[in-house]
Amino acid sequence: MVPDLPALVDEIATTMQAMEDRGQVASYIPELAKVDPAQFGIAIATADGRLLVGGDADTGFSIQSISKVFALTLALGKVGDQLWDRVGREPSGNAFNSIVQLEQEQGIPRNPFINAGAIVVSDVNLGGHQPRVAIGEMLRFVRYLAGDDAIAINEEVAASETATGFRNMALANYMRAFGNVRHPVDLVLGSYFHQCAIEMNCRQLALAGRYLMLDGRHPDGGRVVSPGRARRINALMLTCGHYDASGDFAFRVGIPGKSGVGGGILAIVPGRASIAVWSPGLNENGNSQLGTQALELLARRTGWSVFSPPDAR
Numbered sequence: 001m002v003p004d005l006p007a008l009v010d011e012i013a014t015t016m017q018a019m020e021d022r023g024q025v026a027s028y029i030p031e032l033a034k035v036d037p038a039q040f041g042i043a044i045a046t047a048d049g050r051l052l053v054g055g056d057a058d059t060g061f062s063i064q065s066i067s068k069v070f071a072l073t074l075a076l077g078k079v080g081d082q083l084w085d086r087v088g089r090e091p092s093g094n095a096f097n098s099i100v101q102l103e104q105e106q107g108i109p110r111n112p113f114i115n116a117g118a119i120v121v122s123d124v125n126l127g128g129h130q131p132r133v134a135i136g137e138m139l140r141f142v143r144y145l146a147g148d149d150a151i152a153i154n155e156e157v158a159a160s161e162t163a164t165g166f167r168n169m170a171l172a173n174y175m176r177a178f179g180n181v182r183h184p185v186d187l188v189l190g191s192y193f194h195q196c197a198i199e200m201n202c203r204q205l206a207l208a209g210r211y212l213m214l215d216g217r218h219p220d221g222g223r224v225v226s227p228g229r230a231r232r233i234n235a236l237m238l239t240c241g242h243y244d245a246s247g248d249f250a251f252r253v254g255i256p257g258k259s260g261v262g263g264g265i266l267a268i269v270p271g272r273a274s275i276a277v278w279s280p281g282l283n284e285n286g287n288s289q290l291g292t293q294a295l296e297l298l299a300r301r302t303g304w305s306v307f308s309p310p311d312a313r
């Protein structure tokens with residue numbers, strides 16, 4: 001099936017812009033609570049080099065937990081499979097910021113996409129440096145992936161989360177007690193909060209995700225990660241990318257995706273497309289309400305799914 005993608009992107013943007021029930025904007029980070037929920041953007045970067053955009057695809061938003069995909073990629077580059085001694089690879093079945101499981105599992109977070117796991121990944125990426133070094137590295141990496149040097153950190157969002165991120169401080173301190181956070185907690189969280197505060201628009205995010213649809217290759221020909229590593233990152237996005245609604249997202253959409261509380265979702269159709277959707281209102285599981293619906297519609301109309309035979313997509 002070869003869908004008329006430009007027409008479909010327009011249709012999805014128009015449909016989503018007309019929706020009345022848009023979910024609730026995240027309020028636990030005060031700066032995010034100020035974002036107007038009446039926005040929706042979509043961008044699709046295809047394996048054959050096209051970029052299709054619709055709605056508010058050029059409006060920047062806080063990528064929040066989507067940054068965990070890029071941070072994981074960097075950490076695997078630094079320590080390889082040793083990372084898995086400190087972070088698991090199982091869906092958590094708990095809220096993204098849950099502390100309960102950590103006690104039962106002796107400070108080893110379930111996966112790198114819940115907050116506790118991402119904080120360990122930030123600890124790895126710090127590697128004995130000051131946060132500004134790690135943050136600079138992350139920013140350079142994301143700019144390289146997207147081919148866009150305009151990508152920047154929203155300092156107000158970072159400051160807002162630094163001032164109110166008490167749960168994350170608890171998670172980090174708790175893991176430090178188990179020896180699974182090795183740098184001072186304020187440095188690790190400084191790095192983590194800034195990484196989450198990277199601002200991108202749908203266009204930039206879809207471009208940044210291309211290596212995951214291209215088996216680890218950057219479209220300029222360079223290799224970002226090995227094919228095996230790209231597949232594993234996609235596997236983690238599918239199984240753990242939507243907090244405790246990851247199973248539901250796999251059921252409804254059927255492709256790897258990582259969401260953030262800023263309302264963005266990065267979704268990957270291996271060999272086909274890197275997709276970014278954004279709408280700030282979240283559903284009860286903390287995932288973008290319209291973003292999820294848009295991806296569901298896109299997957300249904302294109303037949304894109306990691307569960308269908310390649311010729312059906």
Ligand code: GLU
Binds near residue numbers: 193
């Ligand atoms: N910075 C957010 C937090 O740590 C990220 C959460 C998310 O996007 O899921 O609470």
